[in-house]
Amino acid sequence: MKTVKVTYTVQPSFVEQNKVNVATFINDLKKLNNPNLRYGAFLKEDGKTFVHISSFKNEDVQKVLFELPSFIEFQKQRDNSGLELEPQIETLDHIATTAPTLD
Structure with missing residues (x-):
């Protein structure tokens, strides 16, 4: 299982549009079932820093996300919005969870 955490900060004027863009690609992911x-997306207390955490059984499954048109559009708009903090990408090692793992 591969888990990735991405953290970035948008301009206050882009927060609501980013929420819409995130919801769009999350809905598309749900449809893929x-x-x-x-995949989970969160907003920190400052109201403009987003945290995304995704887990994949393997890299082939991760490609499903990277090739999703709504995810590509989300990234494009996010990156062109004038970010306050560029995406920080971390790979996490799984220790334990209450949910079934993707191993």
């Missing part, structure tokens, strides 16, 4: 992919 892929049991080997989990």
